[in-house]
Amino acid sequence: MKTKFSVLLCLAALLSSCAGTQEQPQAESNDSQAVIENIMTRTSVRRFTSQPIAADTLETIVKAGMAAPTAMNIQPWSFVVVTERAVLDSLESVHPYSNLATATAAIIVCGDMQKYNDDTLRQYWVQDCSAATENILLAAHGLGLGAVWCGVYPSAERVSGVRHVLELPGNIVPLNLIAMGYPDGEFAPKDKWNPEVIHYQKW
Numbered sequence: 001m002k003t004k005f006s007v008l009l010c011l012a013a014l015l016s017s018c019a020g021t022q023e024q025p026q027a028e029s030n031d032s033q034a035v036i037e038n039i040m041t042r043t044s045v046r047r048f049t050s051q052p053i054a055a056d057t058l059e060t061i062v063k064a065g066m067a068a069p070t071a072m073n074i075q076p077w078s079f080v081v082v083t084e085r086a087v088l089d090s091l092e093s094v095h096p097y098s099n100l101a102t103a104t105a106a107i108i109v110c111g112d113m114q115k116y117n118d119d120t121l122r123q124y125w126v127q128d129c130s131a132a133t134e135n136i137l138l139a140a141h142g143l144g145l146g147a148v149w150c151g152v153y154p155s156a157e158r159v160s161g162v163r164h165v166l167e168l169p170g171n172i173v174p175l176n177l178i179a180m181g182y183p184d185g186e187f188a189p190k191d192k193w194n195p196e197v198i199h200y201q202k203w
């Protein structure tokens with residue numbers, strides 16, 4: 001609970017710094033710790049309570065997604081936010097591992113192929129939308145929510161199923177759907193630290 005509170009403080013500090021407010025040096029140090037703790041404690045959550053997510057919370061999370069870096073700053077994304085049970089159920093019927101049975105929301109991160117006027121640059125759409133996805137996962141975790149990245153692209157079947165359910169235009173490709181809600185239980189992060197995969201200066 002204390003952790004969640006400090007992460008909320010951190011997010012508030014980050015948003016106020018975006019608005020141009022000056023922070024005290026000590027506060028920055030605590031905020032930095034909270035940012036690292038948020039990254040290290042995030043884990044996929046696949047079981048949720050029935051508590052709905054407020055619309056402004058979902059908007060804050062999508063805003064975090066849009067803060068991600070993108071090649072040439074193209075920002076080739078569109079996001080579909082789903083909270084209606086019927087639509088969540090339809091999405092679940094076209095994605096066998098979507099974890100939407102108890103989710104109260106889903107954010108579908110999509111690439112907009114019309115944002116690129118260059119075929120080489122277009123190849124970066126997956127990286128660009130993946131960066132947005134990780135921001136969304138971290139923002140959700142920082143706000144006390146649980147979430148899981150459920151891959152859609154490059155499965156042709158899932159892309160076509162999600163496209164059909166959400167009535168996406170042809171230029172919009174769904175990269176993933178993020179199932180979301182308040183966690184039903186405690187979920188421990190996996191320890192992935194492996195110093196053997198780090199190389200300094202050269203391989």
Ligand SMILES: Cc1cc2nc3c(=O)[nH]c(=O)nc-3n(C[C@H](O)[C@H](O)[C@H](O)COP(=O)(O)O)c2cc1C
Pocket residue numbers: 042043044045046097098099148149150151189190
């Ligand atoms: C590209 C991608 C596709 C994924 N697809 C699914 C999925 O369809 N269903 C699912 O339950 N989890 C999916 N995951 C979540 C991974 O299983 C999870 O991130 C991984 O096991 C590591 O666990 P962690 O997120 O708790 O660190 C996906 C993750 C990524 C990055």
